[in-house]
Amino acid sequence: MATYVDRTYFRDLATAAPTTVCRGGRCGYEPSTTSYTLGLWGDEYCIDWTAETIERTTATAPPVHDYFHLFIIYYLLLSKDMTVLGEWISEKDLPGGTTFFRGPHLLPTNLISDRFGNDLDNFASCCGALGGTPLAMADAAFRFQITPDMPVAVLYWAGDEDFPAEAKILYDRGVIEVLPLDIVFALAVEVCARIGGAGRER
Numbered sequence: 084m085a086t087y088v089d090r091t092y093f094r095d096l097a098t099a100a101p102t103t104v105c106r107g108g109r110c111g112y113e114p115s116t117t118s119y120t121l122g123l124w125g126d127e128y129c130i131d132w133t134a135e136t137i138e139r140t141t142a143t144a145p146p147v148h149d150y151f152h153l154f155i156i157y158y159l160l161l162s163k164d165m166t167v168l169g170e171w172i173s174e175k176d177l178p179g180g181t182t183f184f185r186g187p188h189l190l191p192t193n194l195i196s197d198r199f200g201n202d203l204d205n206f207a208s209c210c211g212a213l214g215g216t217p218l219a220m221a222d223a224a225f226r227f228q229i230t231p232d233m234p235v236a237v238l239y240w241a242g243d244e245d246f247p248a249e250a251k252i253l254y255d256r257g258v259i260e261v262l263p264l265d266i267v268f269a270l271a272v273e274v275c276a277r278i279g280g281a282g283r284e285r
Contacts, residue, residue, distance in 0.1 A: 087149045087269075090135060092156045097132040104159055109231065119159060124229050124277075125214050128155055151273035157266045158230060165232040165261045171220075171253040174267060183264045190271045194279025195250035201241040209278060210237065221251070227274070233258065235274055250275075 096104070096119075101112045104119060111120040117133035126141045137152040174184045184190060199206040203223045215225030221238035229235050234255055242248040252271050262270070 087153050088137065088156055092160065093132040093135045095160055096130065096156065099160065107164070110159060121155065121159060123155060124227065130156060130159060148273045148276045150269040154266055154269040154273065161261055163261065166257045167232060167234065168256045170256040171236055172256050173251065173253055174271065177259060177264060177267065179264060184268070188268050190252060190268070191275045192250040192252065194275045195237070195239070196248040198279045199239070200248050203239065203241055206239050213277065229270065235270070237274065237278060
């Protein structure tokens with residue numbers, strides 16, 4: 084299913100040139116079908132623009148959040164690849180981010196902190212199982228390669244008598260040039276849901 088994806092995205096994909104969409108081998112395309120296959124975060128997805136569906140073809144669990152489908156099709160339609168600049172920024176550092184990422188667009192990082200509390204070892208184990216590589220940041224931090232050209236970092240601080248446990252998501256500064264704020268939000272929701280183990284829906 085792809086309930087959060089506007090149908091215009093599928094129409095745009097239908098008219099896009101496969102050589103552009105698949106540039107550099109970033110995805111697969113079979114001329115006899117109406118679908119692309121795309122690898123993201125260790126899984127493979129089939130995007131069929133005729134059926135207007137986005138389905139994960141690998142058998143891993145749990146299911147992805149519907150918002151991730153929006154990220155998937157937008158990523159396919161990107162007109163250029165992201166340049167990784169090697170500088171981590173938060174959602175508030177994105178142009179317009181301070182205003183956008185609040186209220187209904189507040190990142191649900193509480194899904195992560197609610198699950199792990201002060202258990203840094205459990206957090207590290209979970210992140211490792213999801214393909215994360217350790218970073219020397221916060222009390223614990225991991226880098227996830229969501230796409231070949233788009234990394235995300237998840238930072239974690241254990242709580243104490245004054246402050247509760249806290250999680251934070253960082254992006255490479257290069258994301259400013261390729262993703263609008265709503266697509267950054269869609270990606271962040273999946274990161275929080277997948278690591279937090281809660282809040283998923285089909």
